Amino acid sequence: MLRLLCAFLLLPAAVAAQDQVTTYTLDNGMNVVVIEDHRAPVVTHMVWYRAGSADEPPGASGVAHFLEHLLFKATDDLASGEFSATVAANGGSDNAFTSYDYTAYFQRVAADRLELMMRMEADRMNDLRLTPEDIATERDVILEERNQRVEARPGALAREQMMASQYLNHRYGVPIIGWKHEMETLSLEDALSFYDLYYSPNNAILVVAGDVVPEEVLALAEDYYGPIPAEPQLPDRFRSEEPPQTAPRRLVFEDPRVAQPYLLRSYLAPERDAGDQTAAAALVYLADLIGGSPFTSELGKALQFDSDVAVYTGAGYDGISLDDTTFTISLAPSVGVTLEEGEAAMDAVIAQFLADGPDPEAMERIRNQQKAAQIYARDDVQGLARRYGQGLTSGLTVEDLQAWPEILQAVTAEDVMAAAQVVFDPRRSVTTYITPPAEGPTEELSQ
Amino acid sequence: MIRLALAAVMTLCAATAQAEIEVQEVTSPGGTDAWLVETHEIPFVAVEIFFRGGASLDREGKRGAANLMTALIEEGSGDLDAQAFQIELETMAAEFSYDVYDDALTVSARFLTDNRDAAVALLNQSLTDPRFDEPAIERVRGQVLSNIRSDAQDPNDIASETFYREAFGAHPYGSDLNGTIESVSALTRDDLLQSFDDTIVRDRASVAVVGDITPEELGAMLDTLFDGLPDSGPPLPEDVAVGISGGQTVIEFPSPQSVALFGHAGMDREDPDYFAAYILNEILGGSGRQSILMEEVREKRGLTYGVGSYLVAKDHADLYLGSVASANDRIGEAIEVIRDEWARMAEDGVTAEQLAEAKTYITGAYPLRFDGNARIANILVGMQFTGLPADYIATRNDRMNAVTLEDINRVAGALLKPEALHFVVVGQPEGVVGTN
Structure with missing residues (x-):
């Protein structure tokens, strides 16, 4: 695919x-x-x-x-x-x-x-x-x-x-x-x-x-590096924090250069915190379960296989961040399907997931893949180096980074559901339609 | 039983680094050749296979067949439908990817030592017994059509498609391998089976394997992997001359920035002057160090974020291309500077100092490429595909160092043709006018 x-x-x-x-x-x-x-x-x-x-x-x-x-x-x-x-x-x-x-x-x-x-x-x-x-x-x-x-x-x-x-x-x-x-x-x-x-x-x-x-x-x-003096005035990394989001936000972005309408949704999500990475590990699983593979994820199965709603679906989560990060899902509807219809179908998949919980076999496949990823990662030492740099500049310690593989191995279905309940809150979301202008060149798209 | 032609241990010696890459040339009991680097530190294997021909084997009126076919290989084979095939891969934590280019269909795979036999059997099944189920065809066709529509609105894709069409016309290189809305919409399951049979054939395969496997194990693996492939396919396309001439093509596109793709004919990979041309390009517009184009267009004038040039040695034609992007009111100046530098280089050539610096970089950077199983496998399959011997790794830097100032400046005068340089500009460029 x-x-x-x-x-x-x-x-x-x-x-x-x-x-x-x-x-x-x-x-x-x-x-x-x-x-x-x-x-x-x-x-x-x-x-x-x-x-x-x-x-x-x-x-x-x-x-x-x-x-x-x-x-x-x-x-x-x-x-x-x-x-x-x-x-x-x-x-x-x-x-x-x-x-x-x-x-x-x-x-x-x-x-x-x-x-x-x-x-x-x-x-x-x-x-x-x-x-x-x-x-x-x-x-x-x-x-x-x-x-x-x-x-x-x-x-x-x-x-x-x-x-x-x-x-x-x-x-x-x-x-x-x-x-x-x-x-x-x-x-x-x-x-x-x-x-x-x-x-x-x-x-x-x-x-x-x-x-x-x-x-x-x-x-x-x-x-x-040893002789360079430390900066005594170095400030704490204070950032203005987000207030609680209490209403879903919606955007329509129109541009005549958009050939293929699609939608993106982001939810405010917890990041990996020092000494507290379980929720983030669960979100790694959640992203994979919801939109990881177009063949086996919930969105892929429901909207690309069991129905012809979408030509693309996906989910993404990157837990390395100093402050609250985002969990994102996306969908490009099939020809003849509107963004509204695509969004409704996507929401139905999420609701079903929240009702049913993760497929135990899918959980085990992800666990196994995460384990294998440890082996493949050793072939890419530059990638390892980047991960340490990113982690240590984003509030994590060496111990956190080294504990991460085991934390990933220990994620349970309950962890995933707890994380999903927190993240999939419409009031914490921003939904964006990316589309050509209504009167734009839709000749090819209307076939 | 297994004939092992163990090539001499090849030591890469450069001024700054030395690497030992021991390439073993393995022939399986069934007669399939592969290059192997045996390394047991990490319990997995990386496999790279190139099948020569690729999208250029699309039959008359079937443009896009190889592309759609390739995208369908991972959509199930044997008794596994698309989802069952993917679940099998996920369960093994193996990764297979299939891509197609103008001259090759490529397969990249990696799998853990624990699952090797099962992974190889599944890879073989995907290369011999595809399902091409109708629902999968329609689903992937929808994705391809979506990509074609997106490309039609992407300035870089518009520039590339235009340049290649103007350069190669009706030859397969002259059209996008994705095909058109019309050609892809008309493809049938039989067309895809035909493309599969035409493309994935034994005598056009190059194979490289790196990782946790012995030559004996590889011999058996190769015979499983290639079991059931047809021996050969239809003829490859003819060579084609670069039919574009000097000038400019301007394509109106609503964007604050214009992109330009430029170039003219290049040089055959087998030309004895290729090494000189390679160094010449490194100096003029290469990406590894500060090139003349980056210095003049970006550093001195701030006209762009990036400008570069590159030799494109295809199987049936050779190009020398470059690209740049600048704001609409500045692209004209960027083009002017590039044309001037192209002409200056053709006329004056490079200095002894520039040549020495470029050689140091090129020869020093080469051993740094060999730093991971997957990367090494990719380099080795590329070498076979290009017709280079395994001992090229050991001689390549010497051949670079053998290029003289006289050589490179002779090549500069012959290869760089300022009057033949054609720019395809996509955007709303101010003061840039088309010549045709």
Whole structure:
């Protein structure tokens, strides 16, 4: 069965192999995670900052991501562009990414080049030298990035509106890349004040994964990151919390570029909390049971097999998040089925699930797949490294990450039902129709 | 019993990294060849199979048959309908995926050592005894039609479809392998069975296996896996010349940003100058390091988030393509800069320093690719498909390093044809006018 192009949501994937992991903390507060994999002479070096778009000051949306771009400019020791050029000259690749709760930088190189990577990454933690020209040109680049990722994609524009509606008071309602009108005003001062506050060892996590020896990584980290002073003014990560949602919210997003109408619904959902991950583990099962496989999930079976209501159904949940996250379901109706009819059919499936509970055989298949995922995960050490970085910047501890596979194995049908009762509350939902304008080009769609 | 041609242990030596990838060339008792990297650290196996031909084997008037057929392979086989087939896979925690491209139908599988025999039997069943049940055909046809409609509203897909149509006309490369609303709507179950028989055949298969399995076990596995496949299929399409000429095609599309796909003829993978062309592209528009195009279009002028170029060596034609996206009022300038750099490179070539830097990157990055069972299997099957020997891994960097400044600048003058560069622009570009 084909996955549609409008595949809106990623399935959750969260596992960890703990036998390869060693952790330390430097005197200045920087966390160090070493993941060993000696199959190839390669290392991935990552630095994660506990600072993302949800930590931005009001009016400066996009500055976390803007700063991420600017970190490839000059420092006191390196010319603009020299960082990446040096990585490339050593046969490596590098990049960076920004999310709501973190900003991360990584390089993949031959294992014997780790020291050079650390020297350069430690340098740009404190010694960036930005110019007004950097700001002007790079601001154009991020605006083009927004054009490419968001403005040119009706699905992305709709999703922004949905998130803004889901989060009335929390910064997750503001897009990571920023609102365009605020991006246009981002200044050198905006970037530097974010940098000075958050780019500090006591706000950072070093993750080194690959063909390395933990003690040697620690020694290098002490040499290069150890001398950087901790930031005494580092604030607590306070975010405005959501008020209780007391009414369902509904959006209709129209765009002539939408070829295939579909609907998205998000529900506010608990995330994985330190020492308390059972509800999140149950939601991983719930997403799989409701909309994981188009062949065997409740939505897939009812709306794609037993009836011809939908050409696509899905559910998604990602529990790694500092604050309350979302559980999402989606549906693209078949030709001749309206969004209203599709939504009613979807709600009937959910109601039936709440009445019947999970199919015990499906529960066991998911449990078994989660177990196998532990084995497959060991083939992807970069993925493991990312999971540690994401978890540790999202309020989880190493112990939480290592306990997660067992917590997943222990999920019961009762856990799933308890989580479903909490999440599937219409008053906590936002439902978005993404559709061409009513008078739009519907010629092909009406056949 | 099993003939093992154990290739010499190939050591990848680069300036910055060394990896030992021991590729064993295994021939099964039944005569099927495969490449194996045996590694027992993790109890699973990754399998990659390419069947040459793919969507280019669509018969006259049946465009989209291979695509719809491929999407239906996972919809049940033997006595298992679609849902029973998937439940079987989930129960084993095995993953099979089937994809089709212009030149190949590909199968990727991974399964745990514990379930190996059952997984291989199921994979074989899917490749020999598909059900193509009518309800499944209609359901997946609906999904394909939905994708075709979405593509028709996607600027990148519009650009690509237009460029390939202008470049290749009636050749299979000239149309989208999804087919059209009309062609896909008309496909019958017999058409899909025909496509299946045409495409999934023994003598067009390349196989790579990496993981927890011995050569002896692999020999037996291969014979189970390929049991019942037809020996051969219908002829592959003819080679085709790139029929697009210099200029611009503008397609109006409501978006604040325009996307452009550009290019002209490329270079055959087997051309002795291919290594020089590969390095040349790395310098001009490659993605691994700061290219000239990224420097000029993004870093200096802030005209785009991304611009790049790439050599496309297909079985029956070769292209040199690139793409860029810029705001409607800036795409004209971006195109101008790209045309200028293309011409400058054709005229002046690269410097000794640029060549040395690119070589360091390319040779250093190569060993870093071999870092996971699935990744290695994918590289190995690609090498077989391209006609490269197993010892290519050991010689590839030497061949890159052997490219001289004279070579690369000769190739720059011959390969880059600024006057032949054609841009397909989709959006509402200001000041960009079509030439045809």
